[in-house]
Amino acid sequence: MKSFVGGRVTITLSDITREAVDAAVNAANGSLMGGGGVDGAIHRAGGPGILAACKQIRATRYPDGLPTGEAVITTAGRMPARYVIHTVGPVYRGGNSGEAGKLANCYRNAISIAAERKLATLAFPAISTGVYGYPSVEAAAVSSQAIERALDAHPSIREVRLVFFRESDAETFLRHQVFTR
Ligand code: APR
Numbered sequence: 001m002k003s004f005v006g007g008r009v010t011i012t013l014s015d016i017t018r019e020a021v022d023a024a025v026n027a028a029n030g031s032l033m034g035g036g037g038v039d040g041a042i043h044r045a046g047g048p049g050i051l052a053a054c055k056q057i058r059a060t061r062y063p064d065g066l067p068t069g070e071a072v073i074t075t076a077g078r079m080p081a082r083y084v085i086h087t088v089g090p091v092y093r094g095g096n097s098g099e100a101g102k103l104a105n106c107y108r109n110a111i112s113i114a115a116e117r118k119l120a121t122l123a124f125p126a127i128s129t130g131v132y133g134y135p136s137v138e139a140a141a142v143s144s145q146a147i148e149r150a151l152d153a154h155p156s157i158r159e160v161r162l163v164f165f166r167e168s169d170a171e172t173f174l175r176h177q178v179f180t181r
Contacts, residue, residue: 004144004179005151009160013170016163017045020080022119023073025110027127028086030065032058032072038125042084046077050084069105071113083119085110089128095138103128103139104146111150111157120158126169136169140176148179 003010016024016038027038032054034043043050053074058065066072071087087110090102106127114122127143128134147160164170 002174004177005148005160005181008151008158009144009147009162009179011162011164011170011174013164013167015041015165016123016125017041017079019123019161019163021121021123021159021161022081023083023085023110023114023117023122024076024079024081025071025122025124025127026084026086027125027130027132028066028088030067030088032062032066032086035131037130042079046075046079046084049075049077054086069102069109071106071109073113073117081123083117085113085122087127089132089134092128092133092135099128099134100138100142103134103142107143107146108150111147111154111160115154115156118156120156121161122157122159123161123163125163125165126173129169136172137176140173141178144173144177144179 026042029035057072066088068088068090073083073085076084087106090099129136129139
């Protein structure tokens with residue numbers, strides 16, 4: 001599979017719950033109480049320890065829920081990853097409600113938390129491109145630009161693995177990414 005940004009960004013077809021990285025990123029919702037898609041898969045694979053950690057975060061730092069674009073980190077429970085970084089992508093409402101900036105914030109904030117915690121490898125799903133309806137073509141341009149900028153800002157991050165569930169999604173991403181190297 002292709003790689004970008006000097007080999008620091010890799011593209012893979014798999015189930016993110018099986019990725020043995022320092023942090024797997026969850027496409028969560030603001031409640032942090034789980035859901036479907038990636039969120040449901042991560043909570044199922046990781047087990048109740050993830051929900052317990054999310055409840056602790058809701059009881060302390062984010063009593064009203066995690067705002068769109070923000071990110072928090074928890075245990076990964078039984079998953080091969082060491083941590084889960086939960087972030088809330090924007091619901092796509094046509095593209096004129098600041099969705100691109102909010103989606104970029106998800107990638108930027110997740111990578112920033114990983115760097116702060118001295119984590120070197122992350123796996124991302126295609127945030128917001130499922131239930132939240134973000135068109136994959138637009139999301140590819142936004143996410144690739146945000147990832148490259150975040151990697152330039154955080155040289156300690158060794159690998160960002162972009163995990164696609166379906167081959168067609170990986171192909172769309174590869175056609176519309178805007179990495180410069
Ligand atoms: N591994 C990797 N990618 C996956 C997996 C998986 N196990 N399951 C789904 N995907 C892909 C989907 O095909 C989609 O391309 O992840 C992308 C994101 O889809 P969603 O999980 O629907 O996430 P999102 O669009 O951000 O919607 C978030 O959905 O599950 C709820 O609680 C969640 O309310 C939140 C909303």
